[in-house]
Amino acid sequence: MESITNKKSNNSGLKAIIAILALLLLGSLWYVYKIKNDSKTVENVLISEKDAVLKDLMIQKDSLNAAISSNTTLSEELIAERDKIQQLMADVEKSKGDVASMSKFKTEAATLRSNVAVLMKQVDGLKRENAKLTVQRDSTAVVLGEARKYTDTLVDQNFKMANTIEKGSKLSVLNLQSSAVKQKGSGKQVSTDKASRADVLKISFMIAENQIAKSGDKTYYVQVIDSKSNVLGDKKTEMFGEKSLTYSFVTSVKYENKTVKVEKDLPVTDIQSGSYFVNIFDKAELVSKTSFTLK
Structure with a gap:
């Protein structure tokens, strides 16, 4: 009778161990699944960030190309900044897209975006100045034409023309x-x-x-x-x-x-x-x- 009781006790202990092992296995499977799922989520986020950085850099590059084609006096600076953007785009394309690299690329892209904004503002300023100079030259031509027709105003017109040229030559x-x-x-x-x-x-x-x-x-x-x-x-x-x-x-x-x-x-x-x-x-x-x- 005592032997039967011990046998039943041993069977109960074995079942408890099996149950515990089963729970541990299920827990391990759930943990592996969560780790894999989290890793996939991070990977998707990094891919999205990489695409966003490349899109931003392409927009800045297009802006610089348009400014370069206008043949301003800042062409050398514009070309140099465009080369930096092209190099950064190449680095982003070659990268494996890890967190550290993307953080660095986003910082560099932000710096380049700021530099491009400053240069584009200067380009706009030069265009406005060139437009003013064109207007001034046209005005001078009109003044000279009028001076030929009306000799009694020649001295006054020449004086105005000299002032215009002096301002434009600064x-x-x-x-x-x-x-x-x-x-x-x-x-x-x-x-x-x-x-x-x-x-x-x-x-x-x-x-x-x-x-x-x-x-x-x-x-x-x-x-x-x-x-x-x-x-x-x-x-x-x-x-x-x-x-x-x-x-x-x-x-x-x-x-x-x-x-x-x-x-x-x-x-x-x-x-x-x-x-x-x-x-x-x-x-x-x-x-x-x-x-x-x-x-």
Whole structure:
């Protein structure tokens, strides 16, 4: 009798073990299914993000191609930005679409989109300026025609024409950019946004093409001011009539009526964090300005 009781007890224990193992198996199968399902969901999201990035880059590329075809004076900058977009598109196409890569690509795409927006704004500005110059030239032609008909107004018309030409011949300073770098012993410069690391400030700007301006050497005075209103660099003062200008450095360029880029490095030491302001002067006239911040 006792043997029968033990046998029944053993059978009950075995059934309990089998039940537990069955539950564990079912749990394992459910977990594998969930992991697989979650992985598929993530994969679909990454594919969607990849397609969105490529679509965004294609839109920016098309905008640049349209601007390049208009033959503005910013063609070199537009082409350079388009090449960056094409390279990024190639990198996205080749990528496996992992989370880290897509995050990096989205950040780079956003930066390029911002750069393209700035360039397109400049292109629109140049188109408006060219349209104004065209109107001015047409107006000048009309004035000259009237001057031939009415000799009693010749002096007044010539005076107006001279003023129009003088305004149209003024040079435009565009795309003023400034940044801080760390100069390494090898001569390589590494960009930085930290004041403690910066030992060179890079300043660059473009003088726009103007066929009616006088060619020759052009001199610009560059003024860099820190957040405490201190002028960096040479700190020399020049008088222009009754006006004085304290500047950081002077740069000269040979202008031949074509777009020309001006670049200059300003060595600095022990500069502090804060906002920095860069002003470009043609004698005493402020022609361009920008600012940047160092941590």
